[in-house]
Amino acid sequence: MLILRLAWRNLFRNIRRTVLTCLLIASSLLTIILMDGIMLGMIDVMIGSLTHTLEGEAQINGKGFRDDYEPNIRLRNYQEIQQKLMHDPAVQGSSPRIIIGAMIASTNNNSGALVYGVDASTETSVSKLADAVYAGEFLSGKEREIMLGRPMAELLEVEIGDRLVLTSSTVDSKEIVQELFRLSGLFEFGPESLDENLIFINLDKAQTLFELPGSAHQIAIRFKQPELANDPSLDLYKSFNNDSTEANGWLALQPTMGAMLEMTGYSTFIVGSILFLLASLGIINSMFMSIYERIYEFGVLKAVGTRPANIIKLILTEAFYLALISCIFGMIFGYFISVYFSTNGIPMGRMEMSGIVLDGNMNTILMPYQFISFPVYVTLLTLIAAIYPALFASRIVPTEALQKAL
């Protein structure tokens, strides 16, 4: 107990230095808590943007369809699959799609495009296509409705109500087909790769046009709990990964996203490590200053029979208290600042990263581990940083230290 008391009181011998060191440690903890919250928020926005824009949180495709979008690889029993999905407790919504390459032409210009035939009544449950419409209207099921992205509409120089001709071939007979549409809506997802290339028409029309009656290429899925999307133990993945279909979560569908998330984790680790390294240097410096100021005391302590191990214990106890005080303040400030940004968000404007649009405010995310694991890491690192000064103090030669006192 006396050692604990001694260590505690030693902390307050030079209050200014203790406060500054605490500020250094606390601000490191606060920064890492905030940074992790921001990273989690960014990941959340990125995943949300990826999965909720168009892809869905998971997809069931004809086996091999996603390799090169071969239109002949289809889900012939998509309605049966949808029925099963409706009864799956994990699934919130699903929507079938036909995806096929085509040529779109206006009176002024033409362009290649990827046509999505979507079910207007269910598409809203898996993507934000309806929300992305900024002019005209979302599909309503009418036969000649067609939606283009803003850049495509600019290229074709068309406005709402203008005529467009879609040219492609039927899937089985490979016959050229042409169909007249009237531009019913303009959309803007954000990523140019989507807005420049995609066209949306009604599913029924696509099935008729491309001779795919009762078939779809893809069923996009959204879960009640998004974190389940990459859980391979889900019944959905077990049931629909077979000879004719494949079911994958967004991470498998977008492996680049997985790599990005991994990189995000690494960057948090690297920045955190640099931060803690700098803080550790500050701690070492502060501890050494404290030891040099008290060098005669260590000489006395050793002279009266204190073992080197007890000197190490004393210094480490001081470092532990320092970390403890710092962590309490770091956690309190970290909590309130994180709560503020998780409620009010950090204004980010609009930016596109790797085909993913981050738009508006980004809300940081608070997690319990930020207030459990990070303070433990900070405490451990403070103790590690204090080992060298502690060893130095334990090796002080009493006669030399006592001479310095005179």
Add this chain to the structure above:
Amino acid sequence: MIPLINTVTVSRIFGKDEAKVTALDQVSLSIEAGEFTAIVGPSGSGKSTLLHLIGGLDKPDFGTVELNGENIADMSGNKLSDFRRDNIGFIFQAYNLIPVLSAAENIEYIMLLQGITAAKRRIRVKEMLDIVGLTGLENRRPAQLSGGQQQRVAVARAMATNPSIILADEPTANLDSKTGISLLDVMKELNQTKGMTFVFSTHDEKIIQRARRLVYLRDGLIEREETQ
């Protein structure tokens, strides 16, 4: 009978080559238990060096230092720390109390290292404070005590574990004459009533007058010895 302290041809050399200084040159000295001895000499005569060697704070370059028959020059690490803790009490010129501990806690500290129970420590601290005349001041920190009072705490700390010997390096150098005499009287009384062995390093006349044995050092050599 084995003397309490026995230094045999002890030498201590500081520095190297041209800067080499022989602080002690083959000094042999025996001190019996219960002595009240002063090692006397001018600055640089080697008295503090000899005291440090006897206390195990420093190691001789040549010779042996025996305390209770054990050669402490061969000890190191924890063994030496434990030996100092259990056998030697130190009183320093600059008091050298731990400023953040109270008078009682400063006295208690070594007993804590020895693993003595809290109850026994409290009793012993009270007893020590009573002996050095500081009862009622146990909760004061060193900064709240006068120089004389601080040195009394240092005496109490040195005695608290009943060491074989108390080594006092210029204990009165920072005290005024009256306070120094008062402190010496306390130590003299402890020597007479409890048989504690005191070895001083000093050139203070007050100590020289009270010591029973005087060992005069000059240039690292024992010049002469006197018994009073």
